[in-house]
Amino acid sequence: MITQFTIGGFRAIENLTLELGTKNLLMGLNGAGKTSVFDALASIRELVVQGERIADEKSDEPLFPLSSVPRWWRNGSPGPVEQRFEIVFEGEDGPIRYVLMIQQDEASGRSRIFSEELLHQDRPMFSFREGTVQLYRRSYEKGPTFTFDWNRSAVGTVLHPEIPHIDWFKERMRMTTCVRIDAPRMAARSEKEQPDLERDLSNFASWYRRALVTNAAAGASYLSDMRQVIAGMESLDLHDLGQGIMVLRASFEQPHEPIAPGRRRRGTFWLGLQELSDGQRALIGLYALLHFVLKEGATLCIDEPDNFVALAEIQPWLLDIADRVDDYGAQCILASHHPEILNLLALDHGILLERGGSGPTTGIRYKPDADLPLTPAEVMARGWQHG
Amino acid sequence: MGDRIAEVIVLAEDLRSGRLVQRYVERALNPRGVRLRIAPAGKQSAYDWVIQSYPVEMKSHRNRVSKGANLSAVAVHVDADNLTVQQRSSQLAEALRAQGEPPRGPGERIAVIVPRRNMETWIHGLTAVPVDEQYDFKRDEAGRIAPNTRQRERMCDERIGPAAQELHRLSRPNAPSPPDTLPALILAIEELRRLER
Incomplete structure (x- = not known):
């Protein structure tokens, strides 16, 4: 399960840390950043699991194009800017933390991986920084180094069977699906x-x-x-x-x-x-x-699962997904505006994403006024989510 | 049991409680559909919401039955908290009377489920955790709010399926209740059997 996902500098998200549980509902107005959260996670998955390059000139949709940097960062920066992403998985013997930094240079139009690190209980297992891979031994002591392509995920590509946590992380990323x-x-x-x-x-x-x-x-x-x-x-x-x-x-x-x-x-x-x-x-x-x-260990992210679906079909599917998450030890992250979904999940599992005007996105646990006898959907429709 | 139940409406104070009833109903009755309605906000208003919604659901249910939907049922959940099961049930009955709705008849497929202290007590009790009716899973032994509440909630959610399975086992016709079964749970098992009549 992903317990924490941090995004620093992706579209409208300047610095956002989401604390995640097994069931999560991202809520918020249009433009609050719900889809950006999923797109960031999906792009990291494609980078690590599918071995795609961060900015493939031949691709119609590069994973981390220059345009994915917050506009106000690009306007105000004389040199390259860095996007930072961090995913923390709940490991069997402590947290597994993946940190990715991407350097974007508007002047040269170049994007590259500045660093990529994998840590177990905050101790390094794998590091890729400025084109050099640093391997570690099972005892966390430094091992050999070698150079690698700045445009691809070294963690995803390099085989390092001495540390099983690396394969575990890659498998968890493979089991992360964003649709x-x-x-x-x-x-x-x-x-x-x-x-x-x-x-x-x-x-x-x-x-x-x-x-x-x-x-x-x-x-x-x-x-x-x-x-x-x-x-x-x-x-x-x-x-x-x-x-x-x-x-x-x-x-x-x-x-x-x-x-x-x-x-x-x-x-x-x-x-x-x-x-x-x-x-x-x-x-x-x-x-x-x-x-x-x-299934066990999987993370499923669905943006607006209610699209196209009749009202009577939404709750049965939602209850099924909640049952499977609990029974199989899986995780789901949904994003929706639909009253049926808000009213069922917001109180226990809602995360409210917001932007102050055109500023950056923030995310907080949804916590309505306990004495307000309105449904979460009605509270959201009235814009009263701030109390 | 005769024909398959077509639909069950579950009215509950909160999602976790509603899901235990929903999963029990799916397992025990295999209905064509379950509709879960949960209270919109915090604890006090959740209780008020169930009390206010109960007569509305009763009226809707009776309307459906009068038009031939005989195989529909309603399950209502409200926590006893610090009251007795009888006191909570009386409050629901009073809500019906206040709205001019006749009292619940013995043949109606309407179950009133009142866990004591609350549904989490049952979820733990049904999954082999030793509890009594004062057990509050959100507090530690000293009565303070436990620091790892989210972790406790997750463990509780993961027990909903096994708890529903055990509740189904206990509610089968003539199934004996173990001697340490919580008193409120024994009453609820009788209520749940009403849904199958």
Whole structure:
């Protein structure tokens, strides 16, 4: 579980430390920084787990572009500025702390990793600073050094089996998933299995194809849930078109046709994922996250999970996710404006993100007036969250 | 038990309490849907909110039943705190009377669940932690607010599933209650059996 996430200098976030529990709800007005928190975490994951470069010229969406530095830092700085990120995981024998500093130079247009450190109980296990990797031994004494690419995560790339905590950290980062479901972009077609979900779930079919192979038991319980959640749906199937191409489709019970007095024919028809409604696609994505992603040690971040989903569908999914978080020792971080989510989670798990005017984001535990008999959603709607 | 219960409305003072009832109901009744309604704010107003909402839920439930939704049920939670179960139940009954709503009938699928001291006492008691009805999980042995409250809350949340499982086991027809079962819990088990009638 991530117990603390600190962001220093990312979009509107100048210096924000979030203290996190197993269940978390990020709340706040538009522009308060909720999506930026998830984007920062997702970018760090892509850097460490997927080995992406921080500012790949060929990429349409570099992980940490110059534009991700707070505008007022860039305007007022004569030289390079540094973005700082810190993630603390609750380890089995003490906290594991990852600290990443990225140097951004507007004059040269260059971005690079200034330093990257991994600490166990505040003692260094791995350090990468100004292009040099410093390895440590199990006793925390310094080991060999070597040079490394300033644009890539050394922690994520270098193998160092002597210290198992490093692999543990990488595995926890791999199990961190940040998404914002864009149902219309969830494509039915899959050309190959993909282990990592795109943040908008556009590669859902390819990810699901892989997930079914690695966790067939979750696939069975997922389908059982989906039959109850989507009326008339009987199964979800990857249909083989040949040459490795598959199409994700759902089968539905056919309205019964009378074939003789008192007798009706039972039938099935198939719809490709793209033929389902946006709401149905969103539900397929939300429940898949619940069944395949939320397991022991996993962190699931969902930005606005209520998008596209009918009112009656939100609470059952929320209660399911709370049950799984408690039962499996997982963690979820949601961001939402939806009254249904605010009213259920804000009191116990709400974190209020705010910006004073155009200034930096701050984050505090949501704590309403105990004698105010209004729902959290109503308090937020009235702008009374400050008391 | 006859037909499958269609829907259960759970009215609770807080999320943790509501989730224990919800998980019990899902396990024991396997309803098509559970709707959880929790109080909007702090402790005192949470209690007031349940008392005020109870007649509204009763009226809605009876309206649904009168239109043929016989397989719906309501479970109401309010902590006893420093009162007795009987005193809290009387307050709920008085709230009905004040709103001109008839008292709860013996055949109605409406359960009133009053943990003492509160639901956390039961969550611990049902998961093999020795507790009595004065047990307050937020305070240490000297009665002070424990410094690691968040950690305690998390451990409590992780016990909700096993506690619901044990509550289901205890509430089965003719299941004997162990001799050290909390008195308020014995009353609640009888209440929960009302939902299955």
